[in-house]
Amino acid sequence: MVRSALKISIYLFMFLSFSSYAHGEPRRFVEGEIIVKLKGQQAGVSGQSFMGKAQSKKGLKLKNAFSRMGVYHFQVKPGQEVDEAINELKDDPEVEYAEPNYIYGKATVGTVQQTFSSSEVSAMSNSSSSTYLATDANIQVQSSWGVVSHNGVPVVAVIDTGLDLNHSVFSTTGAIWQNSGEVPGNGIDDDHNGYIDDVNGWNFVSNTSSMYDDDGHGTHVSGIILGVTQDIYNPPYPAATIKIMPLKFLDGDGFGKTSDAIKAIYYAVNNGATVLNNSWGGPSYSSALHEAITYAYNSGVTFVAAAGNSGTNNDSAPMYPSSYNVPNIISVAATLDSDVLASFSNYGKNTVHLASPGVYILSTLPGAGYGSMSGTSMATPFVAGLAALMKSEKPDMLGYQVKQIIMNTTDLVVDGGGHPLLNNKVSSEGRMNVYSAVQSAKVSSVDASQPSYSFSNQDRGLASSIAASGCGLVSKMVKNGRGGPGGGSPAPESWGIFLILTVFALPLIIYNALRKKNPAQRRVHERYKIESEVKVKLGDRELVASVSSISQGGVQINTDALLDQGGIVSMVIRSPDGQEQIAVEGRVVWSESQKAYGVQFAETSQTIRERISSWTKALAKVS
Ligand code: CA
Numbered sequence: 321m322v323r324s325a326l327k328i329s330i331y332l333f334m335f336l337s338f339s340s341y342a343h344g345e346p347r348r349f350v351e352g353e354i355i356v357k358l359k360g361q362q363a364g365v366s367g368q369s370f371m372g373k374a375q376s377k378k379g380l381k382l383k384n385a386f387s388r389m390g391v392y393h394f395q396v397k398p399g400q401e402v403d404e405a406i407n408e409l410k411d412d413p414e415v416e417y418a419e420p421n422y423i424y425g426k427a428t429v430g431t432v433q434q435t436f437s438s439s440e441v442s443a444m445s446n447s448s449s450s451t452y453l454a455t456d457a458n459i460q461v462q463s464s465w466g467v468v469s470h471n472g473v474p475v476v477a478v479i480d481t482g483l484d485l486n487h488s489v490f491s492t493t494g495a496i497w498q499n500s501g502e503v504p505g506n507g508i509d510d511d512h513n514g515y516i517d518d519v520n521g522w523n524f525v526s527n528t529s530s531m532y533d534d535d536g537h538g539t540h541v542s543g544i545i546l547g548v549t550q551d552i553y554n555p556p557y558p559a560a561t562i563k564i565m566p567l568k569f570l571d572g573d574g575f576g577k578t579s580d581a582i583k584a585i586y587y588a589v590n591n592g593a594t595v596l597n598n599s600w601g602g603p604s605y606s607s608a609l610h611e612a613i614t615y616a617y618n619s620g621v622t623f624v625a626a627a628g629n630s631g632t633n634n635d636s637a638p639m640y641p642s643s644y645n646v647p648n649i650i651s652v653a654a655t656l657d658s659d660v661l662a663s664f665s666n667y668g669k670n671t672v673h674l675a676s677p678g679v680y681i682l683s684t685l686p687g688a689g690y691g692s693m694s695g696t697s698m699a700t701p702f703v704a705g706l707a708a709l710m711k712s713e714k715p716d717m718l719g720y721q722v723k724q725i726i727m728n729t730t731d732l733v734v735d736g737g738g739h740p741l742l743n744n745k746v747s748s749e750g751r752m753n754v755y756s757a758v759q760s761a762k763v764s765s766v767d768a769s770q771p772s773y774s775f776s777n778q779d780r781g782l783a784s785s786i787a788a789s790g791c792g793l794v795s796k797m798v799k800n801g802r803g804g805p806g807g808g809s810p811a812p813e814s815w816g817i818f819l820i821l822t823v824f825a826l827p828l829i830i831y832n833a834l835r836k837k838n839p840a841q842r843r844v845h846e847r848y849k850i851e852s853e854v855k856v857k858l859g860d861r862e863l864v865a866s867v868s869s870i871s872q873g874g875v876q877i878n879t880d881a882l883l884d885q886g887g888i889v890s891m892v893i894r895s896p897d898g899q900e901q902i903a904v905e906g907r908v909v910w911s912e913s914q915k916a917y918g919v920q921f922a923e924t925s926q927t928i929r930e931r932i933s934s935w936t937k938a939l940a941k942v943s
Contacts (some may be wrong), residue, residue, distance in 0.1 A: 323599065335539055343400055354405050357416040358390045370414045371853040371864060372898025377499040378408060384579065384880040385864040391608055393421065395581045400733045417777055422604040424581060426481065426537045426574035427626035428695035429664045435689040437811065438555060438768065441682065445553035450630045451682040451692040454547025459677065459702065461548055462753035464709060467758050467858050468833055472715030474673035475563045476545055476595040477588035479581065480538030481574060483566035484686035485520060489543060489552045493562035493746030494920050496520050499591065513591060519713050521566040522587055524580040527880065529590045533686045534572035540693050541599050541701045542566065543684030548705025548754060562708045565593050568665050570600060578606045585612040594711050598625040599697035601639045607777040610644050614775040622719040624704040626652045626696035627666040634668035647773050648719030650726060654678025654699035659733035659751050667745040674730050674748045676702040706754050708781035710761040720770035845871035848939040850896055857890040867893060869942050872929055874906060874920040883908045883917050891919065895935050902928050
């Protein structure tokens with residue numbers, strides 16, 4: 321009683337920090353950026369003509385392409401408003417949808433009040449404390465551990481603010497996912513997944529392999545997930561039976577872009593994660609995000625998402641991604657340890673599935689310590705940890721069945737008078753129970769298939785979705801290239817050196833290469849400024865990028881996707897007027913900040929050289 325009263329009184333003093341999450345706030349998006357989906361099965365093909373006019377007529381600059389999905393991420397022309405660009409595209413017969421690059425935020429309330437050392441935590445875990453441990457009795461975590469057979473090692477992707485890889489709870493247990501196909505630090509994308517040296521996941525904020533947590537949220541969430549599967553409070557910690565794949569897309573303030581969230585989801589699914597933890601969200605509906613989760617569903621993956629912290633009903637005021645109706649999404653509300661719904665927690669009889677502890681949860685923080693945090697952010701990883709235990713037992717169980725079992729095994733909690741606490745609040749009317757779900761998974765046969773689901777964005781009006789204009793915070797996020805310890809943008813001086821090296825080295829590289837190949841041809845080719853589109857194929861990856869300069873010897877292409885230096889690529893380059901295209905092979909000879917690449921042509925035919933001559937006749941030379 322005293323403990324609950326203390327919690328409630330402290331809670332009253334907590335300030336609410338879920339700014340991107342508060343109901344009724346303007347929706348937020350990245351200024352100057354849009355996401356466009358092209359129509360048709362063969363989006364890559366129809367994309368050719370669209371891309372030509374997008375760049376020449378509409379002034380759109382391609383930032384990234386998910387060409388298999390027909391989804392493209394553009395920078396709009398300087399000075400143009402996002403809604404203006406979207407309105408221009410809305411009526412284009414080739415466009416299925418165009419939307420802002422929305423911003424989402426972490427789903428915590430308040431801040432960490434106090435941090436504890438490992439030994440303090442160990443003492444706390446053995447006495448009654450004012451925080452909730454991942455192993456507290458009501459959800460029956462510890463009793464489940466004796467039940468699970470470890471038939472597989474499930475990978476849980478934590479799509480969040482990053483992870484402190486050096487925290488002993490992770491570093492001494494082997495809990496961090498290792499990409500076995502990648503050689504650390506050799507600067508090569510060994511496994512050809514598009515990411516160089518992605519040994520332990522990826523940082524989509526800095527677009528590097530450097531992993532850190534400049535917020536603390538992701539490390540806390542990861543600790544809860546691991547804490548459902550094993551002891552994280554009393555060293556020496558046992559060896560982990562699951563793997564955490566940290567995918568950083570939220571920055572140090574806890575905000576992230578849809579374009580990065582999508583990349584993280586595709587990365588997680590394509591690199592073997594079977595449970596995705598999403599302790600973030602916002603009120604903006606994004607078709608592209610909806611589609612990415614549909615892709616996860618069709619891959620059999622479980623997608624656990626925070627219901628939100630506005631204290632509102634998601635049935636009437638949806639929060640995304642938790643409110644998409646994709647059947648693998650488990651939307652999680654937060655309860656106190658008394659099983660009462662937390663006052664900040666969103667709910668929804670139809671769209672929030674179950675509740676889980678989410679107030680004063682004690683878990684890991686960056687820098688070796690622990691602390692307690694509250695929010696549906698903390699309730700979500702309990703469910704992700706449970707899903708991981710179930711996948712340990714039944715590695716082939718599909719996301720849909722995992723969700724059904726978790727929902728069917730909740731405890732229908734009641735208050736002292738026997739009145740149900742979660743009736744009309746969540747669709748299962750219960751709070752998760754780890755033991756019951758694991759036990760049920762153990763005795764269930766694995767369903768070979770799950771209901772079919774396909775993406776549809778039917779009644780989502782674009783005009784209403786971008787009614788609100790951008791805000792200061794968004795500009796700050798976009799303008800200040802954020803870099804945490806060991807990551808982020810290079811310092812201005814190193815940029816300068818890089819540029820000088822590039823400018824001087826490129827002609828030399830091309831000169832040397834050509835001299836070897838053709839001793840008679842010693843002249844370095846003139847380069848011309850060009851605005852065009854190139855389709856690049858590397859192995860079975862294909863992407864669409866923009867070309868900013870061209871010569872008889874090569875091109876400069878711009879893309880956020882990573883290309884291997886030295887890698888051989890096939891390219892289809894479009895003429896500036898979009899009327900012609902040439903197909904050439906080339907080799908990536910240099911890169912600038914992994915955004916611009918110099919590709920040197922392999923042997924080119926007389927016809928191709930003539931085409932390039934005719935294209936460049938009217939173009940300005942690169943000085
Ligand atoms: Ca790789």
